[in-house]
Amino acid sequence: xxxxxxxxxxxxxxxxxxxxxxxxxxLGFWFFLGGETVLxxxxxxTFLALRDKVASGPSAHELFSLPLTFLSTIILLTSSxxxxxxxxxxxxxxxxxxxxxxxxxxxxGLAFLGLEIYEFHEYLGEHFGFTTSAFSSAFYTLVxxxxxxxxxxxxxxSELMLQSYKKGITTVTAPKYYVAALYWHFIDVVWVFIFTVxxxxxxxxx
Amino acid sequence: MALTSKDQVAEYVAKQRRRxxxxxxxxxFASMIVFTVLAFIAVALRKDxxxxxxxxxxxxMAVVQVAFQLYYFMxxxxxxxxxxxxxxxxxxxxxxxxxxxxxxxxxx
Amino acid sequence: MTTHAQSLAVxxxxxGFLHWLWTWITTVDHKKIAILYLFGGGLxxxxxxxxxxxxxxxxxxxxxxxxxxxxxxQVMTMHGTTMIFLAAMPLIFAMMNAVIPLQIxxxxxxxxxxxxxxxxxxxxxxxxxxxSWFFGGAPAGGWTAYxxxxxxxxxxxxxxxxxxxxxSGAGTLMGAINFLVTIINMRAPGMxxxxxxxxxxxxxxTSALIxxxxxxxxxxxxxxxxxxxxxxxxxxxxxxxxxxxxEHIFWIFGHPEVYILVLPAFGIISEVVATFSKKRLxxxxxxxxxxxxxxxLSFMVWVHHMFTVGLGPVANAVFAIATMTIAxxxxxxxxxxxxxxxxxxxxxxxxxxxxxGFIPTFVMGGVTGVMLAVPPADAQYHDSYFVVAHFHYVIxxxxxxxxxxGVFYWWPKMFGRMxxxxxxxxxxxxxxxxxxxxxxxxxxxxxxxxxxRYFTYLPGEHFELGNMLSSIGAFxxxxxxxxxxINIVVTTAKGKRAKGDAWGIGRTLEWSIxxxxxxxxxxxxxxxxxxxAFWKEKMAGNKKMTPAExxxxxxxxxxxxIPFLMSLSLTLASFGFIFAANQAGKPHTGGLITxxxxxxxxxxxxxxxxxxxxxxxHIHKEEIMRIEKEAE
Numbered sequence: 001x002x003x004x005x006x007x008x009x010x011x012x013x014x015x016x017x018x019x020x021x022x023x024x025x026x027l028g029f030w031f032f033l034g035g036e037t038v039l040x041x042x043x044x045x046t047f048l049a050l051r052d053k054v055a056s057g058p059s060a061h062e063l064f065s066l067p068l069t070f071l072s073t074i075i076l077l078t079s080s081x082x083x084x085x086x087x088x089x090x091x092x093x094x095x096x097x098x099x100x101x102x103x104x105x106x107x108x109g110l111a112f113l114g115l116e117i118y119e120f121h122e123y124l125g126e127h128f129g130f131t132t133s134a135f136s137s138a139f140y141t142l143v144x145x146x147x148x149x150x151x152x153x154x155x156x157x158s159e160l161m162l163q164s165y166k167k168g169i170t171t172v173t174a175p176k177y178y179v180a181a182l183y184w185h186f187i188d189v190v191w192v193f194i195f196t197v198x199x200x201x202x203x204x205x206x
Numbered sequence: 207m208a209l210t211s212k213d214q215v216a217e218y219v220a221k222q223r224r225r226x227x228x229x230x231x232x233x234x235f236a237s238m239i240v241f242t243v244l245a246f247i248a249v250a251l252r253k254d255x256x257x258x259x260x261x262x263x264x265x266x267m268a269v270v271q272v273a274f275q276l277y278y279f280m281x282x283x284x285x286x287x288x289x290x291x292x293x294x295x296x297x298x299x300x301x302x303x304x305x306x307x308x309x310x311x312x313x314x
Numbered sequence: 315m316t317t318h319a320q321s322l323a324v325x326x327x328x329x330g331f332l333h334w335l336w337t338w339i340t341t342v343d344h345k346k347i348a349i350l351y352l353f354g355g356g357l358x359x360x361x362x363x364x365x366x367x368x369x370x371x372x373x374x375x376x377x378x379x380x381x382x383x384x385x386x387x388q389v390m391t392m393h394g395t396t397m398i399f400l401a402a403m404p405l406i407f408a409m410m411n412a413v414i415p416l417q418i419x420x421x422x423x424x425x426x427x428x429x430x431x432x433x434x435x436x437x438x439x440x441x442x443x444x445x446s447w448f449f450g451g452a453p454a455g456g457w458t459a460y461x462x463x464x465x466x467x468x469x470x471x472x473x474x475x476x477x478x479x480x481x482s483g484a485g486t487l488m489g490a491i492n493f494l495v496t497i498i499n500m501r502a503p504g505m506x507x508x509x510x511x512x513x514x515x516x517x518x519x520t521s522a523l524i525x526x527x528x529x530x531x532x533x534x535x536x537x538x539x540x541x542x543x544x545x546x547x548x549x550x551x552x553x554x555x556x557x558x559x560x561e562h563i564f565w566i567f568g569h570p571e572v573y574i575l576v577l578p579a580f581g582i583i584s585e586v587v588a589t590f591s592k593k594r595l596x597x598x599x600x601x602x603x604x605x606x607x608x609x610x611l612s613f614m615v616w617v618h619h620m621f622t623v624g625l626g627p628v629a630n631a632v633f634a635i636a637t638m639t640i641a642x643x644x645x646x647x648x649x650x651x652x653x654x655x656x657x658x659x660x661x662x663x664x665x666x667x668x669x670x671g672f673i674p675t676f677v678m679g680g681v682t683g684v685m686l687a688v689p690p691a692d693a694q695y696h697d698s699y700f701v702v703a704h705f706h707y708v709i710x711x712x713x714x715x716x717x718x719x720g721v722f723y724w725w726p727k728m729f730g731r732m733x734x735x736x737x738x739x740x741x742x743x744x745x746x747x748x749x750x751x752x753x754x755x756x757x758x759x760x761x762x763x764x765x766x767r768y769f770t771y772l773p774g775e776h777f778e779l780g781n782m783l784s785s786i787g788a789f790x791x792x793x794x795x796x797x798x799x800i801n802i803v804v805t806t807a808k809g810k811r812a813k814g815d816a817w818g819i820g821r822t823l824e825w826s827i828x829x830x831x832x833x834x835x836x837x838x839x840x841x842x843x844x845x846x847a848f849w850k851e852k853m854a855g856n857k858k859m860t861p862a863e864x865x866x867x868x869x870x871x872x873x874x875x876i877p878f879l880m881s882l883s884l885t886l887a888s889f890g891f892i893f894a895a896n897q898a899g900k901p902h903t904g905g906l907i908t909x910x911x912x913x914x915x916x917x918x919x920x921x922x923x924x925x926x927x928x929x930x931x932h933i934h935k936e937e938i939m940r941i942e943k944e945a946e
Binding site: 289293296297299300303304307308310311312 | 526629
């Protein structure tokens with residue numbers, strides 16, 4: 001089966017949950033996200049406990065800028081929309097459209113990462129390093145963990161898309177695309193709290 | 207177009223459903239953008255508004271936005287999502303307790 | 315010629331051994347992984363036990379010089395860490411792997427690959443932790459690894475603790491997700507949630523607790539790791555850090571961990587007591603309710619480990635009440651076990667002796683738990699031997715008694731041979747009496763003021779008698795364990811072969827198939843008609859379960875070496891980080907490069923696993939019919 005449109009060949013609705021393996025993957029991945037929720041929750045809690053422990057380093061409202069954060073946010077929110085379009089295309093067995101939307105998602109993810117690297121580079125210039133203060137350690141660990149998740153998501157989705165040229169959309173591959181999209185949305189969920197709790201509350205200084 | 211066979215009816219229904227789903231996604235996306243913009247505007251107006259009010263407002267915006275993300279983009283509104291919902295809410299509860307402890311019960 | 319023939323024979327023998335080793339390294343069969351967990355966990359249980367004996371030798375008499383200062387601290391830390399993470403956890407996973415799929419009528423677990431990965435991560439994590447003995451000393455900061463002691467004053471031992479636990483913790487998390495999905499998605503037709511054996515219920519709740527409790531540990535260990543290796547400031551007070559954060563994080567994990575350990579033991583006890591009383595478990599639905607409630611409450615009580623920190627009267631009061639609340643569902647369970655035995659035909663097998671011995675022992679641990687939950691009283695008990703006595707009553711008297719009951723009960727199902735009952739009973743009495751002799755006097759030592767974790771005490775403080783009794787008791791338990799090992803060796807060599815329904819009075823599905831279970835578990839998926847499904851069929855006059863499907867080919871996953879290689883690459887990364895740590899300045903580059911190579915290999919293996927589709931293989935109908943006939 002080539003990677004081109006393979007509708008009609010099998011019109012099983014919801015191919016991501018058509019087999020027991022698919023159902024297991026779907027449920028197991030949600031549970032994994034439940035664990036990730038607690039993982040990020042602990043990072044957030046620690047950040048909140050240490051957010052004004054700036055030692056001799058700069059504080060949040062001296063560092064953060066609204067426009068940059070806004071741009072990152074819009075990029076990541078848009079990538080969430082494109083990945084949901086990809087899944088919609090997948091359910092229609094439109095492999096080409098799915099790949100297009102997922103590749104756009106990957107590009108947006110890369111753009112987000114680029115902005116994050118630029119941002120961290122700026123901070124380093126302002127003598128705000130990983131070891132500067134308890135606040136800086138907590139900030140880089142929380143935002144950096146999220147950044148690592150974005151990076152992993154980019155690599156994961158790219159790898160799946162490269163495979164999809166050969167393997168197409170089947171009951172074996174569909175669960176993989178589906179959970180990769182779930183992962184991407186989850187990254188976005190975490191970012192919503194990061195821009196609110198870290199950046200906006202930080203700029204607020206309250 | 208006259209709908210002659212059963213297959214065609216099913217296809218038509220499926221197509222309508224897709225169209226509706228697409229509409230949902232676009233509405234969700236638009237509202238997420240609106241919530242984000244509102245939160246940013248609130249912070250930009252920090253000189254004029256009470257800080258605690260802004261903090262409350264932007265955290266509410268985040269929670270609502272995440273609910274949209276979970277229920278529409280991650281399909282938690284669909285059936286067969288009982289266990290996913292249970293475990294996400296379970297995780298959220300643990301996070302809530304943890305955050306509460308860390309903002310009230312850390313020394314110094 | 316002869317030499318050639320000999321060398322050929324040797325090489326074929328070696329090939330035989332290598333082949334044998336290969337099948338175990340590459341297995342994805344949950345029954346084999348159960349055996350791996352049993353022996354991995356058993357090995358670390360023996361190591362932890364030897365460490366316990368060393369501690370008791372040192373404390374047998376006052377002013378002893380057997381094991382002093384840092385050496386004592388290392389042995390004490392490793393005893394606690396090993397017993398919790400490397401003995402109790404894997405032994406619980408051994409039971410879950412051996413039994414859960416059989417009890418719910420499934421042919422396999424949901425994620426065989428992940429299951430294997432979970433085991434290898436645990437095992438290699440344990441190895442990483444224990445190699446610390448050979449590289450500048452083991453961790454010495456206690457199993458709780460409180461900062462700043464653990465991060466700033468104890469040298470490289472703590473790096474082994476951090477990375478060893480990180481590895482085995484990741485393995486545990488994967489195992490938990492596997493069992494959650496297995497229990498929810500793969501039950502046989504008719505096996506509704508409220509018809510599941512109680513061990514499945516407690517394992518389900520335990521897996522959920524692992525899912526929520528291990529991520530905080532992961533995060534906390536990362537903080538210590540960053541502080542220690544990259545000089546971050548999470549716990550460095552000079553730059554605004556705060557050690558209380560570690561205490562919170564550790565106990566947000568650590569308290570649910572106690573229930574993670576004890577709930578499966580509750581499940582085992584429920585199975586064993588019901589089977590050997592020849593009665594249905596009393597109050598099944600209240601048992602389920604109590605299990606879920608304990609799981610929920612376990613996240614609301616962690617501050618009772620921190621009453622003396624000084625978090626204020628409100629915090630202490632709230633958590634004291636929450637802690638005492640847990641006694642209610644636990645009490646429900648105790649009474650249900652007693653009522654199950656009431657009026658039953660009790661068979662005093664070794665498994666049941668451990669279960670019956672568990673009940674009063676665990677009640678005692680529970681009562682001291684409620685005493686410790688009272689904050690003003692806790693100020694007196696805190697960090698004394700009273701606490702040591704309390705948690706050994708719940709973890710040894712609770713979890714380990716439960717596990718030993720489970721081992722004796724399910725051994726025939728796992729290995730196809732019965733353990734010797736006479737030797738078993740000798741084990742039980744040595745272990746049971748030795749246990750109480752060891753830990754009962756420690757309550758009084760604690761109340762008399764003997765502090766926990768000190769390596770010695772002075773003569774004339776009235777601590778001599780209690781400590782001597784305690785040390786004698788510890789050797790009593792050691793005798794019990796040695797008899798168990800002899801039992802295993804003897805019965806493996808020439809023990810009685812076990813029938814499918816090994817005890818003759820089995821109630822649940824695992825007894826409806828051959829012992830040991832065939833690779834495909836069930837030739838035909840059984841149709842479940844009620845609680846204690848197999849018992850129900852037997853009462854209806856049937857020898858076997860009613861099948862829910864016709865006999866057909868069974869699809870199985872292929873064995874794979876990737877989980878083992880993944881664990882090896884993460885082990886490499888761990889050693890890289892450990893040797894990168896440099897107290898004085900920047901981390902060593904060589905170590906960091908090694909770590910990067912390890913992580914890169916891990917990503918590569920993930921890619922290979924993603925690209926390579928496993929089509930598995932089929933066991934054909936004729937083959938299944940042949941195996942089933944042989945088993946009869």
